[in-house]
Amino acid sequence: MFRFGHFESTYEPGTIDAAAHGARARSIGGQIAVLLKNDEDILPLDPSSGTILIVGQQTFAGEACLGGGGSSRVVPIYTVDPLDGMRDVVTQLGGGAHVDLHVVADDLSDLDAAVAAASQVDTVVIMAGLIATEGEDLETMDLPNGQYRMIAALADANPRTVVVLKDSNPVVVPWIDQVPAVLEAWNQGTEDGHVVADLVFGVVNPSGKLPTTYPRTEDQHPTAGHSERYPGVDEGDGYPVMRYSEGLGVGYRWFQSEGLEPRFPFGFGLSYTTxxxxxxxxxxxxxxxxxxxxxxxxxxxxxxxxxxxxxxxxxxxxxxxxxxxxxxxxxxxxxxxxxxxxxxxxxxxxxxxxxxxxxxxxxxxxxxxxxx
The missing domain is CATH 2.60.40.10 (Immunoglobulins)
Known part of the structure; x- marks a missing residue:
């Protein structure tokens, strides 16, 4: 760096065009989302009337989901939370739908109150997910903090329940038959609230395809029953050793080579059209x-x-x-x-x-x- 004179230049930081960058993030965010299920075309929702309740834990429903840590961690200039984003889009569309928010405690201590609120509205939009980060393995493919129990309870309370997943890797979805619609939005970041609202109300038609495979159960995963693959086995040296005994059966190739039918295959993604x-x-x-x-x-x-x-x-x-x-x-x-x-x-x-x-x-x- 000294050789090329990097320390000799005057530090003149420019101004970041937050609005332009946000617009780009919003556009890209809409393109990467994947529609996993949409029975009876419940999506897109009608913004013109009715009551909509956003429900979920604070990290996913109460604020913009920014993603994991490590080298990919970004501190945004601004964020759009789910409630604000959905209300913004309803207004932009000239609609009269009323949107509200109910945050559920991470320990589910107030789940009964959320269930009661869900039973009183026309449509429930559950926002659930997980935050993954480099350098730290997840113990399971489950959603943390009892979110499966939360989704099941809310779906029982209101048959018009849409689940918006905000995660960075595949999860198991044992509640899939209880809800008519599932949208994989991923960890959206700064424009989270607007991106999800654009998709839910049909301003943007989902067109993303899965870059990974969602198993039906964890038993379908290549590490199931193979501790030598993960988390590794102590072979006598005092530390775990992992052996990649699955060979070339990596990712979607594993499911193909083993004849396994996943919940959602690699490359899968629905649309609001055909x-x-x-x-x-x-x-x-x-x-x-x-x-x-x-x-x-x-x-x-x-x-x-x-x-x-x-x-x-x-x-x-x-x-x-x-x-x-x-x-x-x-x-x-x-x-x-x-x-x-x-x-x-x-x-x-x-x-x-x-x-x-x-x-x-x-x-x-x-x-x-x-x-x-």
Missing amino acids: FAVGDLAVDAGTGPGVDPVTVRATVTNSGSRSGAEVVQVYLRLPESTGQPPRRLVGFHKVTLDPGASAEVEVLLDPDASSHPLSVWSVADHAFVVPDG
Whole structure:
């Protein structure tokens, strides 16, 4: 740094455009959210009338959920809390819906009061989640502080209950059959309140896809029954040693290779509209495995709302490679108005750094395209 004169320059900090950065965070936040369930199209909610109660513990319902600690920790210039955000969006839409908030104690000591309040409104929006951080493992895939019990009790009190998850990793959802709608919003940060409200009221149509897999139970996880994988076993040296005995069965590949049906698979995500994908065509070029492969398809918005769909391309490798059944090798996102169609194209370049068609060869010390 001294060599390049960094300490010789005058320190002149600029002004951060909080509004512009916030608008960008709000836009990105709406795009990454994943709609996991929406029975009877309960979402989006109608902002024009009715009563809506936000319920949850302080970290997730009472304030903006900022995420974990460590190197990813950010102290925002401002935050938008859930209640303020939802009321803002109702006003922006010219609606007359009344939105209120009931914060539940972390020890659930006042859960009965929350249940009573939930039974008196038209719609309940539960905000629940967890905060993960680097350098610290979670003991289970459960939501902490008894939130499963809270969700189940509130859902019993009001059948029009929407669950908004705010977490940074997959969780088990044993209460899934008790609620008609689930939205995975993740740890949104500064614009939390506006982002969730935009999604819940349909200002933004969810288009995100899961980047991970949600198991039905923890027993489906690759570490279940395998302490050598986690948390490790003392092999005689006085400290735990972890062995990655699952091999190539990592992430969604584990569920595929073991024939397990997860609760929500990798790449899953619903929308407020519907899409049809057809006219699939694959052009492997004149030199299979050498030339780029082009995958084309036509996507049609067959519903009544504008929305975006992600076409995902998976490759099945020959069994001789010892690889899990399929791998994601490409995708393309397209936004369409109702009734509109578009041709999407996904190019699979064998020379790309992701090596979409190759596997690592120990003998050749290189990525090679297998026969077949």
